[in-house]
Amino acid sequence: MSSKGRFDLVVVGAGPGGYVGAIRAAQLGMRVAIIEEDRPGGVCLNWGCIPTKALLSGAELVEDLTRHGETFGITTAGLVLDYGKLIDHSRKTADRLCKGVQGLFKKNQIELIPGRGRLAGPNSVSVNGEVLVEGDQVMLATGSSEWVPPGLEVDGERVLTSREALESRQVPARLVVIGAGAVGIEFAYVYAMYGSQVTIVEMADQMLPGADPEVAAALQREFRRKQIDVRLGTRYEELKQAGAGVTLTVSKEGQSEELVCDQVLAAIGRRPRSQDLGLDEAGVQVDDKGFVRVDDTLRSSVASISAIGDLAGGPLLAHKASEEGIAAVEFVGGVDRGPLDHAAIPACIYCQPQVAWVGLTEAQAREKYGDAKVGKFPFTASGKAIAGQHTAGFVKVVADPEYGQIVGAHLVGHGATELLPEMGLALTLEATTREIIATTHAHPTLSEALLEATLAAEGRALNF
């Protein structure tokens, strides 16, 4: 095996955890190599967050035009939707950002080594079994991949995961999405806007398990208004190919039913990419689901090896991976920084209405504090929302009952994902309702809903 030499840090996987961690390491003066078998940027940039947002931008414009165009005096004689062009835009977006990451590697003098990395010891990684890369530290950041239940064979034609869907230029007439998590509902929304008749099947009794139930219920109402058929407490049982289409057997409370459709999108879950990484041989412990066990500083059971992002366990989110990539490197580099804190990792879903939350749900807060201050404000009472015809949803702010410290925020509505950061900062700074109220919110903005919900939590709502 030839050698690439020794680095301060060898990163395996150039997704949002690995590439960001590598850049941070370079900023701290480390000599860094990063190994990637696919495209730099990882699933997030190439087959997840970014290309789906490109699709969602199109879907949003279609919805705005068809629902609100006439109100704004915008009429068209013949509207034609070409989903293939949207896919082109999505791929171009990913390509542009992927090139951007390669540019960042050059700028930061990080050596990108293409190929599949595998631990060859506590301080070395082999690439495609041919080249050895040594490092004082090794950071594993291989992420996760789609999990598909047994019996569901992904063929890219009739059965897809998000990976195949992102290259599929056709919109099926009838689509069934299995799973009402973030991925499932974002695709459901996109396909519905571009003309599919969409059914969502979800085992749990709410969309977005993990979200505040009121938020999930509001989202469900809006999806039904868009003619998306949402079936909760419903389990996927079996799939049969039927001619050019598919027959899906699902069951609810013991009753089974057949759903006939043209395509199935499986969006059920993800599993860590910990297989064939050489973990066992190197002595790196994993849990029963295959996630690498790490301590508070993201170190694995082998002191020189850290693991971050999806590979190290949930929540499986790009920004959590980036945070951990930075943190792992800073811990090693002895940077003066706080401990890693996962209490305030935001969750964002980008269908319309958008969903976004951070911190404790109302129920979690009531359990933790015995009680909670909770304030809500609906976008139907927001001047900016009415002006823009985006009045679905609401903001809910949750504070501790004694000091009014903000401990959670839950949003469903048009601009939810970009409204959340104020509440994220509030959690970081342990801000109180009083401090949110003391902050001037510009009028008219959707962000006033955060202020109003906070006022409501103190029993002094102004505009509702």
Place this chain on the structure above:
Amino acid sequence: MSSKGRFDLVVVGAGPGGYVGAIRAAQLGMRVAIIEEDRPGGVCLNWGCIPTKALLSGAELVEDLTRHGETFGITTAGLVLDYGKLIDHSRKTADRLCKGVQGLFKKNQIELIPGRGRLAGPNSVSVNGEVLVEGDQVMLATGSSEWVPPGLEVDGERVLTSREALESRQVPARLVVIGAGAVGIEFAYVYAMYGSQVTIVEMADQMLPGADPEVAAALQREFRRKQIDVRLGTRYEELKQAGAGVTLTVSKEGQSEELVCDQVLAAIGRRPRSQDLGLDEAGVQVDDKGFVRVDDTLRSSVASISAIGDLAGGPLLAHKASEEGIAAVEFVGGVDRGPLDHAAIPACIYCQPQVAWVGLTEAQAREKYGDAKVGKFPFTASGKAIAGQHTAGFVKVVADPEYGQIVGAHLVGHGATELLPEMGLALTLEATTREIIATTHAHPTLSEALLEATLAAEGRALNF
């Protein structure tokens, strides 16, 4: 003169300062009367912030459709724009919110007295000279009205202010806007999107005097890309009616030029509505521009009379008025609260790209601290912006050189007005760059640009 009886608080003017202050007073247990000669909600709700945002929502959709539709696979044959319908939507939006304010008065048991209020003494206001309303406290909140230079006769046909424009159902073929402040540029954008050929004439040497010059320059570039002719350092001299149109003489550096157009929108400035309010007789002092002089608790020279909002001086913004309405009432009611702080009043402009800022500009910070930490991040490097095709503009974060305390943020870009609040809270809480960096920002959002600009201010940008 008949009497309406005595109240704890009499508010003159039901705009965003008066009506919000009245609600706060009612919450504190005061018996409140509010006098309004026009529609509840004031200029903001009826003839300003709100109806213009309704127009801007349409303009934004037109731009998205015509600029980006094809990228998203959305093609339309025979696009027709009916500006009259947009005006209808704008009026309906104002009507709905105006009714909402009346509902809030009922809910809070605030007595709305229609008519023109005039001070009749330190504790009394006459309404239309017929009815006397007495109050332990009187709060003046009559706002401001458009100022038009001598010789510019507003006829609602050829020469308009924003007031007339908001009811004008026609789009002129050629429009000249005098004044590149918020009002002028928002209308310029709306008219341009609905088909006008628009020229903006501004005396100052940048758009949005008061904005960070880099932000203003970026906005100007984008406006020029939209074929809006922006003329800076240019002074309005004279207007002549010419047939069905108008000839406007303007001058720049002593050279005069004639602009021929169909309509002129005067958006030059505003003046306080302090005339005929009975201020002199009551002993309420005003400054040389007619603004009521107030102390730190918004009290005028007469102890029982406060003045808030536009009437009490700049910045002439609805949210500043609301804050003062609340503050004035809380000071009188002895509420435990902090002093009124005008250092962190956000400014938002809602054309595309949007402009938003809070706190010190880079130049102001350098002057105050001798130096400044400044970080910028362009939306061309934002994954979410690229996905949505909204890559114009940037975020600039300004921090003090010693502690990295955030002292200003300046944004130009698609979602600028809703991104600002995180920075508003940062100013309220005297947050540092370190605390912004410690806050997880969801990926992919435009809000990551705030994080990246903050990282850049510390010399450690990740994605640029």
